[in-house]
Amino acid sequence: DASYSMRQETSSGSTRMDDLNMGVEELEKSLKNDDVALSRVQLAIVSVGGMSEDADIMMDWTDVVNFSSFPIKPGGWTPLGKGLNIALDLVEEGKNELKAAGISYTRPWIIVISDGEPTDEAEWNKAIISCQKAEEDKKVEIFSIGVEDADMDKLGQISIKPALKLKGVNFKELFIWLSSSLSAASRSRPGEKVELPSTDPWRDVGI
Numbered sequence: 001d002a003s004y005s006m007r008q009e010t011s012s013g014s015t016r017m018d019d020l021n022m023g024v025e026e027l028e029k030s031l032k033n034d035d036v037a038l039s040r041v042q043l044a045i046v047s048v049g050g051m052s053e054d055a056d057i058m059m060d061w062t063d064v065v066n067f068s069s070f071p072i073k074p075g076g077w078t079p080l081g082k083g084l085n086i087a088l089d090l091v092e093e094g095k096n097e098l099k100a101a102g103i104s105y106t107r108p109w110i111i112v113i114s115d116g117e118p119t120d121e122a123e124w125n126k127a128i129i130s131c132q133k134a135e136e137d138k139k140v141e142i143f144s145i146g147v148e149d150a151d152m153d154k155l156g157q158i159s160i161k162p163a164l165k166l167k168g169v170n171f172k173e174l175f176i177w178l179s180s181s182l183s184a185a186s187r188s189r190p191g192e193k194v195e196l197p198s199t200d201p202w203r204d205v206g207i
Helices: 016-032 034-040 079-101 121-136 171-186
Strands: 040-049 053-065 110-113 141-146
Touching: 016 034, 016 171, 034 171, 040 079, 053 079, 079 110, 079 121, 110 171, 121 141
Parallel strands: 110 141
Antiparallel strands: 040 053
């Protein structure tokens, strides 16, 4: 979520977007310090809002070894439904490319970080149905994460799993967890169950 509302100050005095950008930098650093993740993990970024004031692919699939974090600037509305549909399409395109190249893969993840206030209601209603169906069909794993003061009821509609809420502004802890989890997944075989690290350091365990 790169919408204007991400400029809101948090309890730490920084903005939501400042903290998110710092978290993405931490993700890059952590993944590049992991030899297995470095060779096996790919990332893509879909922005919702931002300078284009629309939902767009900000970064197409990129190997971690070639990933360089960059500042995301907030602005515009929150076409979150459109962003989710773009992410679903991006995942399928990525899987098809790997299949065509004869490369096996584990189930892709979509990480949604937002304040949970979509401004494209009609598109949103279609997108949440598509997201839940994709998860039920085991095409993708979706994690919905709410920033400070997020609408958790809205975010809870995206996935068949409950949405998780950041405890304060623990973006750094969130992205360290994400890096560790991606590393664990990259070491697994397709179809194998993966034990993920605890989310307790960054989430509100009361949610």
